[in-house]
Amino acid sequence: MDYKSIENFEEGIIIKDVVNFKPKDIFECGQCFRWDKQPNGNYIGVAYGRVIEVEKRENDIIIYNTNLEDFNTIWHNYFDLGRDYSKIKANLSKDPLLKKAVEFGEGIRLLQQEPFEILISFIISANNRIPMIKRAINKICEKWGEPIEYKEKEYYSFPTIESFHSATLEELQLCSLGFRAKYIKDTIDKVYNNKQNNVTPCFDTGLDWIKGLDSDKCQKELKKFNGVGPKVADCIMLFSMEKYSSFPVDVWVKRAMQHFYLAPDVSLPKIREFAINKFGSLSGFAQQYLFYYARENNIKI
Numbered sequence: 001m002d003y004k005s006i007e008n009f010e011e012g013i014i015i016k017d018v019v020n021f022k023p024k025d026i027f028e029c030g031q032c033f034r035w036d037k038q039p040n041g042n043y044i045g046v047a048y049g050r051v052i053e054v055e056k057r058e059n060d061i062i063i064y065n066t067n068l069e070d071f072n073t074i075w076h077n078y079f080d081l082g083r084d085y086s087k088i089k090a091n092l093s094k095d096p097l098l099k100k101a102v103e104f105g106e107g108i109r110l111l112q113q114e115p116f117e118i119l120i121s122f123i124i125s126a127n128n129r130i131p132m133i134k135r136a137i138n139k140i141c142e143k144w145g146e147p148i149e150y151k152e153k154e155y156y157s158f159p160t161i162e163s164f165h166s167a168t169l170e171e172l173q174l175c176s177l178g179f180r181a182k183y184i185k186d187t188i189d190k191v192y193n194n195k196q197n198n199v200t201p202c203f204d205t206g207l208d209w210i211k212g213l214d215s216d217k218c219q220k221e222l223k224k225f226n227g228v229g230p231k232v233a234d235c236i237m238l239f240s241m242e243k244y245s246s247f248p249v250d251v252w253v254k255r256a257m258q259h260f261y262l263a264p265d266v267s268l269p270k271i272r273e274f275a276i277n278k279f280g281s282l283s284g285f286a287q288q289y290l291f292y293y294a295r296e297n298n299i300k301i
């Protein structure tokens with residue numbers, strides 16, 4: 001475990017003596033879209049229908065606007081705090097090339113996010129830039145999510161499938177989704193119908209049964225959604241379904257892999273195969289250190 005103890009205080013909780021936890025690395029490494037840096041350096045974000053604020057103070061992490069119960073039922077898993085990242089980093093750093101990327105992103109943790117939110121978010125991510133992805137998701141949340149007030153400002157939860165299901169194609173087209181609006185509409189209908197027809201017993205999102213499958217079957221089911229190809233499926237599996245051997249290859253990861261390991265003309269599936277052979281069950285972690293390193297350093301090949 002990567003922390004010593006938890007204390008509560010009036011405004012939230014304090015996680016004492018946390019290691020491998022840097023807010024910038026976690027929230028800006030590409031895995032999430034609903035966290036924003038504040039003028040004081042803290043990050044405010046929305047997840048699981050709540051707004052929280054995260055501050056790093058020396059060896060501790062302070063989470064404002066929460067309590068011990070939510071820490072135990074939500075945030076402990078969300079921040080993947082039960083996992084020993086020192087061990088993962090030591091393992092990956094045996095490779096002198098990857099060591100550089102691991103040192104750069106030393107405070108990364110892979111968030112365990114909500115499958116429905118991540119399914120929609122990564123359909124939006126296809127051929128898109130992160131600021132545009134964030135803008136589209138914000139529009140969706142403002143229209144179909146629930147308002148949550150924090151520090152006199154309105155934030156919005158990610159919509160539930162029940163609420164989002166009322167969206168028409170015309171309304172979605174007003175959310176900066178471009179050609180992806182149609183995919184989102186089809187995906188919402190499919191998730192909703194699965195849930196109504198009780199393909200999925202009584203779960204929240206209608207996607208938990210997919211999360212329960214092994215990696216290959218999980219990817220196969222995800223690719224049945226419109227707008228989900230292999231790369232998007234790998235992101236959904238890694239960021240919301242605990243499939244840590246996924247290795248999503250986008251343009252940054254491709255550049256990083258070419259920069260460190262491969263000839264410049266290698267295809268995306270070949271890069272993915274090479275990486276999974278090399279990093280095995282730690283592929284997803286390796287991918288995140290590489291993505292962050294490549295994007296923040298704007299590496300070219």
Ligand code: 8HG
Nearest residue numbers: 030031125127128130248249250291
């Ligand atoms: O964390 C990510 N990993 C990979 N491989 N791709 C990502 C991540 N986050 C993210 O937004 N992307 C995609 O990269 C979406 C978009 O196509 C591009 C933005 O740089």
